[in-house]
Amino acid sequence: MSTTNILNSLVSSLSAAAQASAQSEKKGGTSKEAVDIFKSALEDALDTLSKTTSTPAATSSSTAATATADTAATEKASGNVDYFSKFAKAKLNPNYQTPDYLKQNGFVLDMNKERLNQFLNDNPQYGADFLNITNGGLSKFSTDGSSLVKTDVSALATADRQYFQKNVSELLAYESFGMDPTLAHRAYVTGERAPAGNTMTSYLQTHKWTADGPVESDNAQYYASAKPIGINGVASVLVAGQSSKSGENTTGTA
Numbered sequence: 137m138s139t140t141n142i143l144n145s146l147v148s149s150l151s152a153a154a155q156a157s158a159q160s161e162k163k164g165g166t167s168k169e170a171v172d173i174f175k176s177a178l179e180d181a182l183d184t185l186s187k188t189t190s191t192p193a194a195t196s197s198s199t200a201a202t203a204t205a206d207t208a209a210t211e212k213a214s215g216n217v218d219y220f221s222k223f224a225k226a227k228l229n230p231n232y233q234t235p236d237y238l239k240q241n242g243f244v245l246d247m248n249k250e251r252l253n254q255f256l257n258d259n260p261q262y263g264a265d266f267l268n269i270t271n272g273g274l275s276k277f278s279t280d281g282s283s284l285v286k287t288d289v290s291a292l293a294t295a296d297r298q299y300f301q302k303n304v305s306e307l308l309a310y311e312s313f314g315m316d317p318t319l320a321h322r323a324y325v326t327g328e329r330a331p332a333g334n335t336m337t338s339y340l341q342t343h344k345w346t347a348d349g350p351v352e353s354d355n356a357q358y359y360a361s362a363k364p365i366g367i368n369g370v371a372s373v374l375v376a377g378q379s380s381k382s383g384e385n386t387t388g389t390a
C-alpha cells in the first residue's frame with residue numbers, strides 16, 4: 137500500500153469515527169461514549185499504519201541478511217576467501233596461540249597475502265579454523281609444535297620417547313639444527329665430548345643414536361627434506377603447495 141493510500145484510509149477512518157460519535161451524542165449518548173468511539177477508530181487506524189509501514193523495513197532487513205549469506209556461501213564455494221584481509225581486521229582472543237599449520241609454512245614471520253590466501257583456500261579445514269580465530273576463537277589444531285615433529289618418536293627407546301613427548305620444544309630445537317635428538321640430548325645431559333677432529337655441532341649432525349651406540353647419519357639432510365609426522369606419528373600439517381582437496385592426510389591434532 138502506498139503512503140498516499142495509507143493517509144487517505146486514515147482520514148476516511150477518522151471522518152467516519154467523527155460522524156459516528158456525533159450521531160451517538162444526538163441519540164442521547166454521553167460525550168465519553170463519543171470520545172471512546174473516536175479513540176478506538178484512531179487506535180485501529182494507527183495500528184494499521186504502523187504494520188504497513190514497518191513491513192518494507194523488515195523485508196529489506198531479511199533481504200540484506202539473505203544476500204550476505206548468499207555472498208558468504210558463494211565466496212566459500214568459489215574458494216576465493218580473502219583470509220589475509222579478515223586477519224588484518226581481526227580482534228584476537230587474549231589466549232590466542234599460533235596454530236602449527238601457520239608456523240610450518242612460515243606465516244608467522246612472513247604472512248604473505250597471496251600465499252596465505254592460496255594455502256587456506258586449498259585447505260578449507262584450516263580456512264575454517266582461521267576464520268574462527270579472526271572472530272575471537274581459538275584454534276582447534278595443535279599450537280604447541282607437536283604436529284611439526286619429524287622424528288619417528290615411536291621408534292625411540294621408552295625413556296627417550298616419554299622424555300620428548302613431554303619436551304616437544306627441545307625436540308624441535310634439535311631438529312631445526314639438523315641434529316639427532318636422542319644423541320644430542322644424551323650428549324648434553326652426560327657432558328659427552330665429540331670425538332677428536334669434530335665439533336659437537338658437526339658430530340650431532342652427522343651421527344645418530346642407536347641401540348648399539350652412535351652411527352654415521354646425515355641428519356641435517358634428513359631433517360631438511362623430511363615432512364612432519366607429528367609427535368604421535370600422525371601426519372597433521374600440510375605445507376604450502378599441498379592441498380587437502382587432492383586427498384592429502386590433513387588430520388588435525390586438537
